Amino acid sequence: MNLQQLRYLQEIARRDLNISQAADALYTSQPGISKQIKLLEEELGIEIFVRNGKRIASITEPGRLVLDIAQRLLLEADNLKLVGQEFRSQDTGSLTIATTHTQARYALPPVVKQFIERYPGVKLNLHQGNPTQIAEQALNGEADIAIATEALDQYDELVTLPCYEWHHCLIVPQDHPLLNEDELTLAKLAEYPIITYDFAFSGRSKINQAFEAEGLTPNIVLSAIDADVIKTYVDLGLGIGIVAEMAFVPERDVRLRRLPLDHLLKSNVTRLALRRNEFLRGYTYHFIELFASHLTRDVVVNTLRKKKETLRE
Helix, strand or coil: CCHHHHHHHHHHHHCCCCHHHHHHHCCCCHHHHHHHHHHHHHHHCCCCEEEECCEEEEECHHHHHHHHHHHHHHHHHHHHHHHHHHHHCCCCEEEEEEECHHHHHHHCHHHHHHHHHHCCCEEEEEEECCHHHHHHHHHCCCCCEEEECCCHHHCCCEEEEEEEEECEEEEEECCCHHHHCCCCCHHHHCCCEEEEECCCCCCHHHHHHHHHHCCCCCEEEEEECCHHHHHHHHHCCCCEEEEEHHHCCCCCCCCEEEEECCCCCCCEEEEEEEECCCCCCHHHHHHHHHHCCCCCHHHHHHHHHHHHHHHHC
16 A cells, blocks of 8 residues: 555545546556556555446445545645645745635735745635635635635634624615615615625625515515625616625725615624644644734634544544
8 A cells, every 4th residue: 555546545535536537647657547547456455435437436435444544644744744844945835815805806915925924935816716616725725824704614624713793784876865864774775685795705694584484575676706896887877786794995986875784784703624643734824823823823724623522533
């Protein structure tokens, strides 16, 4: 048994059991991968895959256990390399953040600026996607840190930490009649066409829940993943907008007006997720603390340790 065999096994699983795609991804040959998997099965005395001719049809029950262990072993092997890098070159390397448009556009810029100034030798990558895609990137090791409001806490393989709390706000054109209301209600909002986030993004579930609790059906005429898109269509007069409060920038959004919705919609919590058992470089801890000052290195280390101990129990 060797690490290369385990890498082949992991890549086959990642590529939906397609050996050809796994071979392409690993720059090797399909027969070579098939031979190594067969040798691994013979050594373990079990079949990892169910085969239909030359094709892999599914993973056997013992195969799933082998895959889980293989992924942990490969992660620890990568951690060994990172330990060496950490002590050889503490201020060089790479850091990949997977996040949503709202976080990348409004919450992260000052953090990224400070980080790049402090660590010019670290290559920083930002991957944008929906919360599910972001979580999967963290799980697959494609991202070191995942940041989002939705979905991250639904994965046992990820350790999540709360970063900050935020609310939605209402944005309207500068001459909109809602600006003259003494108090906004959900019933009043429901009288107008609404433009807001796609269901998977930026606390959209909280918006739906609030209207449902009042027995109201909001007239959502357009949904988007991007607050800038929502603001554009509100400016065109196509509806009122509900966006994250951080997405309204007065000096930029001069043709729009903001109204608070704290009294109508529940607050949201943006979370940061890390892969369980991941070895973190020193600059990764620093990035986390720049983004959420209460998440010091000690706090992160203790949270990861408690998660590991809980799983062992």
